[in-house]
Amino acid sequence: MNAGTVGSVSPAGAARAPERPWYVTTAIPYVNARPHIGFALEAVLTDAMARYHRRRGLDVRFLTGTDENSLKNVQAAEAEGVPTAELVARNALAFRELRGTLDLSFDDFIRTSVDERHVAGVSRLWAACDAAGDLYRQSYEGLYCVGCELFYAPDELVGGACPEHGSLPELVREENYFFRLSRYQDRLYELIESDQLRIVPQSRKNEVLAFIRGGLKDFSVSRSRERAHDWGVAVPGDPGQVMYVWFDALGNYITALDYAGDGDLYRRYWLESPDRVHVIGKGIIRFHAVYWPAMLLSAGVPLPTTIVVHGYVTVDGQKIGKSLGNAVDPFELVSSYGTDALRYYLLREIRSAQDGDFTLERLVRAHNAHLADQLGNLLSRTTGMMERYFDGLVPTPGAPADVDGQLLDLAGGLAARVDAAMSEYAPSAALDAVWALLEAANKYVVTVEPWALAKGREDAAVEERLATVLYHLAEVLRITGHALQPFLPATARAVGERLGETMDDGGRWPAAAAWGGLRPGTRLAKGGHLFPKLDLPGDVP
Numbered sequence: 001m002n003a004g005t006v007g008s009v010s011p012a013g014a015a016r017a018p019e020r021p022w023y024v025t026t027a028i029p030y031v032n033a034r035p036h037i038g039f040a041l042e043a044v045l046t047d048a049m050a051r052y053h054r055r056r057g058l059d060v061r062f063l064t065g066t067d068e069n070s071l072k073n074v075q076a077a078e079a080e081g082v083p084t085a086e087l088v089a090r091n092a093l094a095f096r097e098l099r100g101t102l103d104l105s106f107d108d109f110i111r112t113s114v115d116e117r118h119v120a121g122v123s124r125l126w127a128a129c130d131a132a133g134d135l136y137r138q139s140y141e142g143l144y145c146v147g148c149e150l151f152y153a154p155d156e157l158v159g160g161a162c163p164e165h166g167s168l169p170e171l172v173r174e175e176n177y178f179f180r181l182s183r184y185q186d187r188l189y190e191l192i193e194s195d196q197l198r199i200v201p202q203s204r205k206n207e208v209l210a211f212i213r214g215g216l217k218d219f220s221v222s223r224s225r226e227r228a229h230d231w232g233v234a235v236p237g238d239p240g241q242v243m244y245v246w247f248d249a250l251g252n253y254i255t256a257l258d259y260a261g262d263g264d265l266y267r268r269y270w271l272e273s274p275d276r277v278h279v280i281g282k283g284i285i286r287f288h289a290v291y292w293p294a295m296l297l298s299a300g301v302p303l304p305t306t307i308v309v310h311g312y313v314t315v316d317g318q319k320i321g322k323s324l325g326n327a328v329d330p331f332e333l334v335s336s337y338g339t340d341a342l343r344y345y346l347l348r349e350i351r352s353a354q355d356g357d358f359t360l361e362r363l364v365r366a367h368n369a370h371l372a373d374q375l376g377n378l379l380s381r382t383t384g385m386m387e388r389y390f391d392g393l394v395p396t397p398g399a400p401a402d403v404d405g406q407l408l409d410l411a412g413g414l415a416a417r418v419d420a421a422m423s424e425y426a427p428s429a430a431l432d433a434v435w436a437l438l439e440a441a442n443k444y445v446v447t448v449e450p451w452a453l454a455k456g457r458e459d460a461a462v463e464e465r466l467a468t469v470l471y472h473l474a475e476v477l478r479i480t481g482h483a484l485q486p487f488l489p490a491t492a493r494a495v496g497e498r499l500g501e502t503m504d505d506g507g508r509w510p511a512a513a514a515w516g517g518l519r520p521g522t523r524l525a526k527g528g529h530l531f532p533k534l535d536l537p538g539d540v541p
């Protein structure tokens with residue numbers, strides 16, 4: 001069987017078909033500054049998707065990296081008075097270090113200025129587009145925003161300024177190579193409209209279709225070496241020109257897999273994979289949904305299957321951007337508040353497809369209300385009562401009562417709700433489903449009052465009811481832990497450790513979330529509160 005057509009996970013113990021590949025990427029950020037919370041959002045969203053699909057048993061490959069050939073990087077290095085190579089190496093290292101800080105599970109990290117596979121790969125891509133007759137030289141004059149690395153038409157500017165940066169574009173006049181984008185207008189429209197290239201959410205798909213309907217113009221894909229400050233990938237056969245940074249950067253999604261050498265990874269995760277997913281911010285849709293697929297059509301390379309577009313993070317209501325100066329440092333946030341507090345905020349409080357505002361106060365409030373009160377307290381109370389009343393062992397439940405019905409239904413349906421959310425690439429909706437269950441469990445504790453039952457335990461029926469209630473609560477927590485694994489992996493691990501359950505191995509979802517997996521007699525592990533309350537910023541202890 002072809003690895004690319006295996007539709008479902010084989011049952012445990014059966015002869016296993018090769019697992020289905022699933023490829024996902026973040027956009028690669030510029031490295032003119034250290035990472036800010038906007039990229040942290042994208043990295044954590046992509047990580048949640050990668051972990052979720054690993055849990056389903058898919059053979060996931062998750063790529064991230066850094067976009068190092070931009071003129072912005074050169075300008076940042078000049079402003080600092082250091083060589084460009086030094087600045088990009090230092091900042092690329094900070095991006096790579098997000099792996100530990102944000103608990104990311106990427107499999108590969110590509111650097112576009114130094115990775116030989118990248119330079120060789122984009123050179124092959126250029127040659128393929130050239131062989132297709134899609135590259136030609138022409139003199140050109142246009143308004144260029146270095147912040148965007150993009151030429152703007154005069155009617156796209158807002159009061160003469162870049163709509164993204166608010167800065168004035170510079171007039172550039174030179175002879176460059178152009179890519180025949182116009183040739184692909186109809187084909188691109190059809191591919192996107194029919195969802196052969198799926199753009200999520202629908203509103204972004206509509207935006208791209210409207211842009212294509214407006215007419216696609218050929219775009220410049222090289223710069224003079226002089227204007228590029230001698231930084232970037234040389235155009236094959238024309239050393240006086242370097243590739244436009246977007247031509248080179250977009251190529252990373254395949255060059256990392258060894259497109260240059262037709263390598264095994266390229267075959268498995270690009271040519272044969274039924275899922276090739278790019279996760280990007282809304283500001284770079286045109287590059288990913290128009291330029292990039294057209295370049296691939298030209299080169300005879302399959303397109304991505306899905307482009308997932310997230311909104312921007314604002315901070316205290318203000319747009320962040322390295323150039324605007326109010327960046328929020330994910331390293332600082334994690335050292336003050338913890339990895340899962342930040343992951344939770346980014347994944348739940350910033351709605352997956354929309355813009356969202358970040359404030360420290362909202363981070364602390366979400367942590368205290370949802371993680372500490374609804375999850376941490378429920379775990380402490382449940383395991384505490386099992387310690388007190390059943391010597392720290394999971395009791396054997398009796399038959400459920402009518403009042404238990406709603407909780408059991410919610411728990412039994414959680415996996416389906418998480419799966420539905422993730423089929424729309426919406427971790428925020430998946431976490432809504434988890435917290436709906438936790439809210440119901442907290443209400444259930446108040447309704448059934450296990451501490452009151454404990455006072456009548458000499459009656460065997462009451463004793464059995466107490467056992468049943470505590471089993472239900474512990475089982476809800478076990479299922480919650482499994483559901484949280486892709487989103488809050490350390491929290492899931494901690495919940496699992498308390499309940500004697502491992503959480504980290506792949507291929508266990510959704511089976512692990514089926515009701516009744518917690519075995520009576522399991523010994524609970526002792527531990528403190530998972531989420532000690534945080535003080536609001538400005539509070540004096």
Ligand SMILES: [Zn+2]
Pocket residue numbers: 145146147148149162163164165166
């Ligand atoms: Zn701009």
